[in-house]
Amino acid sequence: MDFKELDKDTKTFLLIGAPIVVFLTLFLIISYVQISMFFLLILGIAAGGLLKRKRIKLRATKVAILVLVIYLFMFYNLLHLPSQIERRLPQGRNHLLEPNNPKIKEFRDEFYKWHLDKYNASFADLKEDSRADLELKLLRLDYYVRRVRMEYTYDTNPPYFYYDHLPTIDEIFESDSNNNGKLEDDCDGITILTASVLLRMGYNAWVAEVDYHYHTMVFDDDDDPHKTKGYNNAILLYNSKSKPAYIIFNEEETIFPPTRPLYISIFEIFTGRTMWESYFLGFFHGKYFNIPFLLMIPLSYTILVLLSYVMIKFVALSESVEDLDKKRKRRTNRNTSLKLSLVLSLGAFLLYIISAT
Numbered sequence: 001m002d003f004k005e006l007d008k009d010t011k012t013f014l015l016i017g018a019p020i021v022v023f024l025t026l027f028l029i030i031s032y033v034q035i036s037m038f039f040l041l042i043l044g045i046a047a048g049g050l051l052k053r054k055r056i057k058l059r060a061t062k063v064a065i066l067v068l069v070i071y072l073f074m075f076y077n078l079l080h081l082p083s084q085i086e087r088r089l090p091q092g093r094n095h096l097l098e099p100n101n102p103k104i105k106e107f108r109d110e111f112y113k114w115h116l117d118k119y120n121a122s123f124a125d126l127k128e129d130s131r132a133d134l135e136l137k138l139l140r141l142d143y144y145v146r147r148v149r150m151e152y153t154y155d156t157n158p159p160y161f162y163y164d165h166l167p168t169i170d171e172i173f174e175s176d177s178n179n180n181g182k183l184e185d186d187c188d189g190i191t192i193l194t195a196s197v198l199l200r201m202g203y204n205a206w207v208a209e210v211d212y213h214y215h216t217m218v219f220d221d222d223d224d225p226h227k228t229k230g231y232n233n234a235i236l237l238y239n240s241k242s243k244p245a246y247i248i249f250n251e252e253e254t255i256f257p258p259t260r261p262l263y264i265s266i267f268e269i270f271t272g273r274t275m276w277e278s279y280f281l282g283f284f285h286g287k288y289f290n291i292p293f294l295l296m297i298p299l300s301y302t303i304l305v306l307l308s309y310v311m312i313k314f315v316a317l318s319e320s321v322e323d324l325d326k327k328r329k330r331r332t333n334r335n336t337s338l339k340l341s342l343v344l345s346l347g348a349f350l351l352y353i354i355s356a357t
Helices: 008-030 035-051 055-071 077-086 102-118 132-151 171-172 186-202 228-232 262-271 279-285 292-316 326-356
Strands: 150-153 183-185 204-210 215-217 235-237 246-250
Touching: 008 055, 008 077, 102 132, 102 171, 102 186, 132 150, 132 204, 132 215, 132 235, 150 186, 171 186, 171 204, 183 186, 186 215, 228 235
Parallel strands: 150 183
Antiparallel strands: 204 215, 204 246, 215 235
């Protein structure tokens, strides 16, 4: 069928609605930490407008636009969005590890000097006769990175203002926003820096992405991370959550761990505790407005009701009113939307209480 022969609603969906759906689906796959029950509930509220089939294509387009707007609202700095998408695509993560970056060489040399001054011994001369010796040696670098040179900061703080920002090496070295001499990032930046330094030193270092956390894995020359035995022999640095990895990557390849099928990782993402957390908790807690928590409870619920009501009405407006008794129909639609918004908002608020406790 010729595109020109399609009706207006179909054209609108193909040109606007479908691309938005594809974008959101792909980005949620490559950036799974954006998935939360609160976000899915908002999607459910918007999708409630699809219950009626009349002009369903236009309704679907409006739902897609609503979800996209809400999704983009979750990001404090949209200027980072294109680069973050690129870094999560195939081979994108691998380029984050830069052992040949001049700043990594300088960082390594500074660590060598620090180690000599602190322990009165050269790092290169430390024994690696056993796994325990090697682990103790690597833990000194881990300590230097995490405690001496860096401080843990959330990505939503300066300088990124972005949720779950994956940094480059150059961005890490430019991250001292408060000028206290320490680099700033969360677990992914700390791990990317640690792994890059270890690769520069000649170690077989990989970055492990686990349940909302990153840590470093180091393999001996005789251990193959592609095989179960070799993978299980890895030395783990900064594995504070003690969780199995979803994927591991170095500067050349990305692999799924041989000990963990992909479907188990997907199941854990949708059933884990973090799934029930909300990226809007700071708003509902009232800390952004310096409002007491108990006072914020009714205010939060009121906002949820209004938000869901507006979304439902926005989608429902795509249906033309042809009845003679237009006032009665509008009144019925208004009452139905209000009841639905009250029920869905109550569900969202209960989920918020669960996640907050």
